[in-house]
Amino acid sequence: MLHFWRKGLNKLNFETYCSRICTKEMYKGQVTIKDIAKELGISPSTVSKALKGHRDISPITKKAVKELVDKWHYRPDPIALSLKGGLSKTIGVIVPEIVHYFFSTVISGIEDLAYDSGYHVMFCQSNESYEREVKAVETLLSSRVDGILVSIAKTTMKFDHLLEIREAGIPLVFFDRICDEIDSDKVVVDDEVGAYEAVKHLIKTGCKNIVHLSGPQNLMIGRSRKEGYIRALNEYKIPVPGKNIINCDTAEEARIIVPGLLRSANRPDGIFAVNDLTAAESMKIIKQHGLRVPEDISLVGFTSGMISDLTDPTLSSVEQHGYEIGKEAVKLLIARLEGKGDLVFQTKIIRTELVVKGSSLKQ
Amino acid sequence: MLHFWRKGLNKLNFETYCSRICTKEMYKGQVTIKDIAKELGISPSTVSKALKGHRDISPITKKAVKELVDKWHYRPDPIALSLKGGLSKTIGVIVPEIVHYFFSTVISGIEDLAYDSGYHVMFCQSNESYEREVKAVETLLSSRVDGILVSIAKTTMKFDHLLEIREAGIPLVFFDRICDEIDSDKVVVDDEVGAYEAVKHLIKTGCKNIVHLSGPQNLMIGRSRKEGYIRALNEYKIPVPGKNIINCDTAEEARIIVPGLLRSANRPDGIFAVNDLTAAESMKIIKQHGLRVPEDISLVGFTSGMISDLTDPTLSSVEQHGYEIGKEAVKLLIARLEGKGDLVFQTKIIRTELVVKGSSLKQ
């Protein structure tokens, strides 16, 4: 019927025309481009072109299409778009757990930048389990995500499932818990420096016997933080007895290990814990034993977050800037997705920051 | 070529056949059903049916298809499936924030059950902003999610955007922060009872002058918790002066409001806070003023989580079972998605549980 207009009936009352349009009863489902076309008596391709402002389409047709589209709340179906374009505009994320201050902060950064860039985000949590991580990879690959961000689980020692992502031709970016055996884009915290600064701070405030409650050594972050600890002690010519490095990175483990430390012959006067939860639990145990923080024992944690403000005294900690990590990871991924493809793998290092609070201010 | 087999060449060495198959160079993209069909010299529909174990297809063909599918790591494209079936097998979730113990717990529950049920999950955070919530709805609708779970933002007072979800014919389930103006499935905590129990506990342990740091009154949860507070006091014939109910639900507000309370003429001897963060901050302020918890002032919070174990003393709080809430919300949504559609709207109430810890054990 639009043809008539071109033939000289342009004075046809637009309102009349539109009111007729309104009679269309809404489907339960979504309005499609075909519905619009049928109602207007034009072809779907014309509607599509009109919507994209194609120069082939006359202004009058464009206007009619746009009015009906507004009236009927037409939205292009992203699924059809994806089928056509081969891209789902979705990125997959695998984290060890969501209920975790640091990771939820990273996720927040991922979410914010991804949505601003027109991508959707799909999360999977591995719950620190290798098997679930493998399943998560499977799930995301099946979902045809355009790219994947991963922070690996504590129990992951094999990496075939991650190589499979590469083989499927899907860009992969590691963040925080990276896998150094796989060449890929990575976003890491300068854990070593953060740990070094934390321990140096303990030394400078007078600690002589500093224990490190360390993380899993199959993870880079566990190794790096331990190395920072060792470097600081070496720098000050302080011996590093092996028994001062203890694998302990959960509150449960702290309840088992810390009491023994406090009763031991040469009780530590400083503790550097691999994370805040362990540090906070240690603090409670120390106080229960009638010792004072920081007077008797200084404490520094890692991942300054809500926790560090809630303890009494407040907990000195190394801030990791999780939000930044999330944003950088997405930035790297999108660069690879939309770039020319000839990019070399990058490793972005997010600086840490020692935040000194009550638990390490001795004097 | 498979035809020959049926014609009597079944003894053809399978291995030889397969080795030939392997010569196919992998696309950068994904393997499709057409690639499989072409390589085997059969039609795509045969491959599709073979994969589904259709009885029409001969065992020999099925075997050949399955071997090649394994070899080439074929995965059906969910996008094509969605286009066909009209369902994306994805559910959308809108939460006020992700970096939040309660919500991340709920998300964890949502994620676990959704994946077990074969659904994907897409998250948006409103950051407690009405505008972002509207945008999130827009995003999810454009993504053609099959259903949406929402916990509304503190600043949301209009609900047109939520009604739009309904108009689009997409099932909607509210959780925790519900909207009582919209008839829909809901999952709520029995906030009123939780608050009532908390305050009753304070009264029973000897508190005479209990202040309620309340949440936003445009949210059900804010109103319900206040009502529970009032009911408990009424039951014990304790007057409820208006000045004892103070809007204060963040750490920042606590820093402004609580000091005044402590210096006031009739200092409270009990505080019931609408959430743990406010309670924890209040505890710090109380201690800074040289008062003791719980001897001078008892404290109870809401949403028992990590926080309640970290404070000193530990914080009595009302456990909300966030993980259960998430699972129930998904359960309701899936029931509606896969049900006959003639279901009546349900409101699931998750019971709360008062967890008494150090901050309210007076004697």
Added chain:
DNA sequence: TTTTCCCCCGCAAACGTTTGAAATGATATT
């Protein structure tokens, strides 16, 4: 009047998959 040109628009194919209907070929029945 005929030719040329340009403006608009429709056609058809394509993306990957499913599914009922139709076709094929071979065997069994009459």
Added chain:
DNA sequence: AATATCATTTCAAACGTTTGCGGGGGAAAA
């Protein structure tokens, strides 16, 4: 030998969208 029967496979349409190409028709040029 002709027909019915069966098992197996292919065909075609459909989901919603995009896009290059071809065509209709009106207007200007010859």
